[in-house]
Amino acid sequence: MRKACTPSKFVADVMNKVPPSGIRRYFDLASGIDDVISLGVGEPDYITPWHIREACIHSLECGETSYTSNYGLLELRESLADHFSAKYGVSYNPDSEILVTSGVSEALDVAIRAITDPGDEIIVVQPSYVAYVPSVMFAGGVPVIISTKLENNFKLTAEELKAAITPKTKAVIINYPNNPTGATMGREDLEAIADVVCEHDIMVISDEVYDCLTYDYNNGHTCFASLEGMRERTILLNGFSKAYAMTGFRLAYAMASPDIISAMMLIHQYSMLCAPITAQIGAIEALRNGTDEMMRMVRSYDRRRHLIVNGLNKIGLECFEPKGAFYAFPSIESTGLTSEEFAERLMNEQHVVTIPGNVFGDAGTGFLRCSYATSLEEIEKALERIGAFVDGL
Amino acid sequence: MDDRTRHILECLEEDARMGHEKIAALTGLTADEVSKRVKELEDSGVIRKYKTVIDWDLAGDENVYAIIELKVSLERTIGYQPLVERLYKFPEVRSVRLLSGQYDLSLTVSGKTMKEVAFFVAEKISTLEQVQHTTTHFVLKTYKEDGIILYEQDHVTRLPVTP
Numbered sequence: 193m194r195k196a197c198t199p200s201k202f203v204a205d206v207m208n209k210v211p212p213s214g215i216r217r218y219f220d221l222a223s224g225i226d227d228v229i230s231l232g233v234g235e236p237d238y239i240t241p242w243h244i245r246e247a248c249i250h251s252l253e254c255g256e257t258s259y260t261s262n263y264g265l266l267e268l269r270e271s272l273a274d275h276f277s278a279k280y281g282v283s284y285n286p287d288s289e290i291l292v293t294s295g296v297s298e299a300l301d302v303a304i305r306a307i308t309d310p311g312d313e314i315i316v317v318q319p320s321y322v323a324y325v326p327s328v329m330f331a332g333g334v335p336v337i338i339s340t341k342l343e344n345n346f347k348l349t350a351e352e353l354k355a356a357i358t359p360k361t362k363a364v365i366i367n368y369p370n371n372p373t374g375a376t377m378g379r380e381d382l383e384a385i386a387d388v389v390c391e392h393d394i395m396v397i398s399d400e401v402y403d404c405l406t407y408d409y410n411n412g413h414t415c416f417a418s419l420e421g422m423r424e425r426t427i428l429l430n431g432f433s434k435a436y437a438m439t440g441f442r443l444a445y446a447m448a449s450p451d452i453i454s455a456m457m458l459i460h461q462y463s464m465l466c467a468p469i470t471a472q473i474g475a476i477e478a479l480r481n482g483t484d485e486m487m488r489m490v491r492s493y494d495r496r497r498h499l500i501v502n503g504l505n506k507i508g509l510e511c512f513e514p515k516g517a518f519y520a521f522p523s524i525e526s527t528g529l530t531s532e533e534f535a536e537r538l539m540n541e542q543h544v545v546t547i548p549g550n551v552f553g554d555a556g557t558g559f560l561r562c563s564y565a566t567s568l569e570e571i572e573k574a575l576e577r578i579g580a581f582v583d584g585l
Numbered sequence: 586m587d588d589r590t591r592h593i594l595e596c597l598e599e600d601a602r603m604g605h606e607k608i609a610a611l612t613g614l615t616a617d618e619v620s621k622r623v624k625e626l627e628d629s630g631v632i633r634k635y636k637t638v639i640d641w642d643l644a645g646d647e648n649v650y651a652i653i654e655l656k657v658s659l660e661r662t663i664g665y666q667p668l669v670e671r672l673y674k675f676p677e678v679r680s681v682r683l684l685s686g687q688y689d690l691s692l693t694v695s696g697k698t699m700k701e702v703a704f705f706v707a708e709k710i711s712t713l714e715q716v717q718h719t720t721t722h723f724v725l726k727t728y729k730e731d732g733i734i735l736y737e738q739d740h741v742t743r744l745p746v747t748p
Binding site: 228232235499 | 591596610611741743745746
């Protein structure tokens with residue numbers, strides 16, 4: 193008789209150190225409740241614009257079902273290079289400085305692995321997307337947390353960054369417009385960060401997946417790589433999920449200097465091989481003809497933003513004014529409940545799903561993430577229910 | 586047009602009954618400012634009319650619609666305007682469009698029965714001096730009207746929680 197096996201002993205140590213996503217727990221809890229209004233979703237409520245879907249359907253009818261270059265379709269990389277040159281004045285060579293990936297999640301993972309040796313420190317600015325810390329740990333790196341504060345409008349300051357840097361620091365991950373706070377950073381704010389980055393000779397991984405969802409239409413978004421001297425120090429990550437309502441396509445890209453992209457491509461080549469061709473064709477169509485539809489969606493999010501932020505403030509949940517993404521991040525400290533108590537009781541008693549802020553790091557403690565990527569009617573109903581819940585405390 | 590004005594127009598296009606208080610809540614303007622801008626938009630003709638899109642089939646109405654293509658002759662120095670003005674005064678005529686291509690004009694005509702529409706075309710439209718030829722297409726079913734899809738679609742559901 194062969195010896196019995198204990199599979200758990202084969203699981204890598206790092207897996208026991210990485211906690212499961214706090215968001216996942218709320219997914220499981222919400223699944224058992226009827227009549228749920230969800231402010232928990234981090235994806236547009238729009239269906240991908242028809243012309244993008246139609247381009248994908250046409251490509252399938254034409255039999256375009258093959259692998260592509262590991263880097264992605266050249267036509268897509270050329271479109272991306274043109275797009276960034278026109279929009280932000282930053283040029284990338286489509287042959288060697290752009291890598292098409294399956295979602296920003298993959299781009300992030302590959303970027304971190306490409307620059308991290310065991311023991312390297314990667315600074316993560318929180319509150320932030322839940323994948324940053326685990327991705328650093330999977331790569332053998334050490335995440336170093338900077339907690340941003342409401343009184344600084346959740347912006348990273350140059351002083352905070354400087355204080356977190358050690359000789360082992362390799363890079364800092366920034367994400368503006370930010371998930372979950374909706375905070376943005378203006379050009380001057382980013383210039384101060386760029387000075388520190390240069391002075392201490394570190395890299396920046398800049399996740400700008402919400403760049404198009406910036407509600408200051410006049411000043412717009414500042415691309416970190418477009419700052420003087422930052423192009424070579426930045427791994428720019430972006431994708432199609434949020435701006436073009438293409439979450440299920442899993443299509444994104446990284447832009448950086450050839451050495452970095454080449455290293456990232458090695459990992460991508462041996463794991464993902466290439467992003468799906470159909471999604472890449474949809475992305476080309478989005479870049480070429482998607483601006484009007486995208487702006488229509490952005491203006492719609494903007495109106496919902498006003499409604500939910502004002503509504504939460506009226507209820508007495510002081511809400512920071514988000515200038516980007518599609519999340520409101522109210523403080524629930526006045527209620528005396530913790531974020532998790534508030535979110536769980538709100539879900540059980542009023543059937544409104546939100547995500548507790550501490551899921552996005554300790555800096556989110558005392559806050560709640562409310563996605564307003566849902567219809568006006570749902571937001572109005574949710575606000576009524578949240579109001580009733582707070583009144584009943 | 587500035588962004589705030591565009592927001593107001595998009596709100597009203599989505600729901601013509603949306604009140605100024607609600608538009609104010611959605612745009613960050615005051616209700617007075619919304620009222621002032623809406624008045625300006627009405628006065629300048631940007632807002633033409635507040636309209637309701639009705640699914641008459643679902644309401645059980647027996648109206649019949651037809652699209653009439655017209656080939657017309659024009660006299661030198663006289664354009665389409667005099668003919669078009671005669672056509673759009675008929676209450677049966679719901680829309681008049683000038684077209685490029687094989688036909689010159691397209692009308693949408695409504696009536697209680699197919700016979701009524703057919704007689705209207707034969708007696709009132711075809712007999713006009715400039716009208717050389719008409720082709721009548723009866724509308725069998727309307728799937729989309731003014732950008733609104735007029736039948737139930739399967740609802741695409743999302744997960745209640747995602748990253």
